[in-house]
Amino acid sequence: MNRGPFIFIGAFILIASTWALLVQLPVMQGGNLEAYEVDGVLQPDALPGLAQKGREVYQELGCVQCHTQQVRLTSGSDLARNWGSRQSVARDYIGEEVAFLGSVRIGPDLSNVGYRRPDPDWHLRHFYNPRMVLEGTRNYSFSNMPSFSFLYDKREIVGEPSDKALKLEGEYAVEEGYEVVPSLKAEALVAYMLSLKVDYDLPEAPDPVKIDPAR
Amino acid sequence: MRLILNIFSSIFPNLEEKNGNRETERVIDASIRLPVLGMIKASIAWLAFALILGICSSMQLHDPTFGAGSSILTYGKVNPAFWNALVYGWAFNAAWAVGAWILVRLSGVALTNGFALIVSSTAWNIGLTIGIFGIFIGHQNPYKFLEMPSYVMPFILVSFVATGVWGLMTFKARLHRSSYASQWYLIVALFAFAWLFMGAQAMLFYTGVQGSFQYLVGSWYADGLINLAIAPVAFATLYYLIPKTLGTHVLGYRYSGSAFWFWILFASASGVSLMVNGPIPAWVASAGVIASFGLMAPGLTLGMQFFSSCFSQFERVWETVSMRFVFMGLIGFAYYLWHVCFGSLRISADTVQFTTYESGVQFVGLVGFAGMIFTGATYFILPRLLNKNIPQNGMVELQYWLQILGTITVAVGMIYGGESTGELMNQSTASVATIQKGATPYHVAVTFGFVMLLIAAVAYAINFAWLLASDRSEEEESAELIGQSPDLEYKTS
Numbered sequence: 001m002n003r004g005p006f007i008f009i010g011a012f013i014l015i016a017s018t019w020a021l022l023v024q025l026p027v028m029q030g031g032n033l034e035a036y037e038v039d040g041v042l043q044p045d046a047l048p049g050l051a052q053k054g055r056e057v058y059q060e061l062g063c064v065q066c067h068t069q070q071v072r073l074t075s076g077s078d079l080a081r082n083w084g085s086r087q088s089v090a091r092d093y094i095g096e097e098v099a100f101l102g103s104v105r106i107g108p109d110l111s112n113v114g115y116r117r118p119d120p121d122w123h124l125r126h127f128y129n130p131r132m133v134l135e136g137t138r139n140y141s142f143s144n145m146p147s148f149s150f151l152y153d154k155r156e157i158v159g160e161p162s163d164k165a166l167k168l169e170g171e172y173a174v175e176e177g178y179e180v181v182p183s184l185k186a187e188a189l190v191a192y193m194l195s196l197k198v199d200y201d202l203p204e205a206p207d208p209v210k211i212d213p214a215r
Numbered sequence: 216m217r218l219i220l221n222i223f224s225s226i227f228p229n230l231e232e233k234n235g236n237r238e239t240e241r242v243i244d245a246s247i248r249l250p251v252l253g254m255i256k257a258s259i260a261w262l263a264f265a266l267i268l269g270i271c272s273s274m275q276l277h278d279p280t281f282g283a284g285s286s287i288l289t290y291g292k293v294n295p296a297f298w299n300a301l302v303y304g305w306a307f308n309a310a311w312a313v314g315a316w317i318l319v320r321l322s323g324v325a326l327t328n329g330f331a332l333i334v335s336s337t338a339w340n341i342g343l344t345i346g347i348f349g350i351f352i353g354h355q356n357p358y359k360f361l362e363m364p365s366y367v368m369p370f371i372l373v374s375f376v377a378t379g380v381w382g383l384m385t386f387k388a389r390l391h392r393s394s395y396a397s398q399w400y401l402i403v404a405l406f407a408f409a410w411l412f413m414g415a416q417a418m419l420f421y422t423g424v425q426g427s428f429q430y431l432v433g434s435w436y437a438d439g440l441i442n443l444a445i446a447p448v449a450f451a452t453l454y455y456l457i458p459k460t461l462g463t464h465v466l467g468y469r470y471s472g473s474a475f476w477f478w479i480l481f482a483s484a485s486g487v488s489l490m491v492n493g494p495i496p497a498w499v500a501s502a503g504v505i506a507s508f509g510l511m512a513p514g515l516t517l518g519m520q521f522f523s524s525c526f527s528q529f530e531r532v533w534e535t536v537s538m539r540f541v542f543m544g545l546i547g548f549a550y551y552l553w554h555v556c557f558g559s560l561r562i563s564a565d566t567v568q569f570t571t572y573e574s575g576v577q578f579v580g581l582v583g584f585a586g587m588i589f590t591g592a593t594y595f596i597l598p599r600l601l602n603k604n605i606p607q608n609g610m611v612e613l614q615y616w617l618q619i620l621g622t623i624t625v626a627v628g629m630i631y632g633g634e635s636t637g638e639l640m641n642q643s644t645a646s647v648a649t650i651q652k653g654a655t656p657y658h659v660a661v662t663f664g665f666v667m668l669l670i671a672a673v674a675y676a677i678n679f680a681w682l683l684a685s686d687r688s689e690e691e692e693s694a695e696l697i698g699q700s701p702d703l704e705y706k707t708s
Contacts, residue, residue: 062291
């Protein structure tokens with residue numbers, strides 16, 4: 001092979017055609033999906049405002065480095081773990097300008113965390129210090145989730161304590177006369193967590209087993 | 216003052232000449248000395264910085280109190296910053312320090328537009344610095360190796376396109392009309408990166424690909440970055456260094472053409488295998504799995520060429536510092552290839568998907584395979600650029616063994632840790648807490664591996680500084696210091 005143009009054009013044809021076949025073609029064929037109407041409601045539905053703000057916080061903090069948002073049916077034990085009740089499909093993500101499918105599970109999948117953990121107070125305390133919430137619970141032995149205490153304000157109580165102040169006890173308690181209050185970012189992140197639930201069926205992904213929130 | 220004079224003397228050597236030894240090579244080396252030294256310096260600095268970030272991110276996985284409560288040090292920011300510094304800072308700077316030097320050497324003429332290369336690599340490093348800063352202030356994207364905010368991407372693209380144009384001009388200006396395998400791979404690496412980068416940027420940030428298909432683009436990009444933009448530079452280095460050091464042709468060179476085309480074909484399609492079981496059409500991931508396994512064919516050809524060439528004169532390989540690194544890089548390549556081919560099969564993915572396995576394989580590809588070869592090449596290039604011997608201060612040996620041990624330790628932690636975790640995560644219902652606790656020894660191993668690699672990087676930096684700033688010995692004053700290497704590349708194709 002002595003000719004430069006031959007190498008260049010040959011490589012261009014190979015790289016461009018594989019891109020066209022394996023990336024562009026699937027995008028053209030399957031990347032123009034629309035929401036599906038279930039009982040007069042379009043699914044997947046748009047996120048409420050605070051949850052939308054929480055998506056931005058989720059992206060900013062790089063939560064996708066440890067958590068996926070995709071449930072597999074034919075592989076793994078996602079269903080047995082109660083992380084979802086059906087295979088995630090492309091239509092589930094159509095409203096997401098930036099999707100958070102993720103590729104690593106240091107922690108659990110979050111596709112349906114809003115089902116599994118419906119209590120906002122649990123999330124607020126969990127983000128402040130995961131170990132504070134998990135210690136002593138069933139099956140707990142270790143958590144390497146970082147603390148997001150920088151999303152909270154520790155402040156002196158002036159007048160009445162805030163309704164939003166975290167209930168901190170034991171080794172996690174703050175000094176007398178002080179309280180820890182979640183910032184807007186923390187509340188938005190929790191709103192986003194609560195919004196994460198695939199609670200609709202799609203023709204391409206019927207829901208065979210409903211999630212049991214009690215598990 | 217003396218230090219400054221020594222550095223000046225290293226960069227602008229005034230050598231005693233007796234019989235015009237290697238005159239052409241010395242003129243070529245002088246023409247590219249500054250840009251190559253700049254890129255080597257940048258690669259070492261980024262390597263050390265990346266490893267510090269790597270230690271910070273890995274430590275949090277076994278000690279979550281480390282950096283707790285810090286917005287900057289949180290794992291979700293430090294981990295992508297580590298990978299981006301490693302890939303774009305270390306690997307690309309090292310690859311193109313070596314690649315640019317080989318391209319100019321093979322062109323057979325002195326570089327006339329070296330300033331463009333300096334401006335381009337400076338712009339690259341400034342863009343990268345802004346990008347890493349952007350990750351820390353929360354402007355990151357969720358796609359692997361594309362986490363840097365999109366506002367630095369035009370900056371990086373323009374600087375790489377400038378390098379590409381420079382590369383094509385250098386290739387076009389070559390003295391010998393025949394071309395050599397190293398040149399094919401270098402030209403393809405330049406083109407492939409521009410294509411991958413522009414394609415991914417356009418699809419993700421400008422045309423707005425829908426939902427899950429964003430990850431299809433991301434997978435195609437991340438895998439292509441290693442297999443099409445970095446690995447080819449490592450192959451180019453092997454094709455160049457082996458004949459130069461051993462004085463013989465690469466064995467089985469006539470198969471290089473087919474290996475080249477098949478590598479490009481399969482490497483440009485293998486990335487989508489990472490989307491197996493995901494919310495994209497199943498046939499796409501299946502095609503990616505076939506392509507990943509298909510890499511076995513060109514990979515075996517390349518491996519047999521390089522291994523058999525090295526084994527034909529193994530004593531010489533072991534005696535030569537640069538080739539010792541290169542040989543370890545070859546072993547890294549074999550290990551990387553094994554995991555790329557077999558790790559992509561569905562039977563493997565069922566176990567290792569969503570674990571640290573994939574990151575471990577990428578780490579081996581970047582550091583154990585390509586990184587080792589680039590380090591070896593740097594030890595081949597520096598004495599020629601500076602007309603100085605590699606310092607005999609024990610630092611090279613320290614770097615060599617720690618680089619090997621560190622890479623093995625990280626690979627064990629991520630790859631075997633991923634397999635072990637995957638068995639529990641994907642094939643049982645053990646609690647996440649139990650799985651995390653079980654993975655702790657592997658995370659500790661990764662941290663230790665990073666620490667070893669950081670010490671190796673410091674030794675590397677000391678050697679580089681030593682070479683630049685040390686006094687020139689009597690022997691190093693002479694143009695006879697480096698012997699003539701055979702120009703076999705012009706007689707093989």
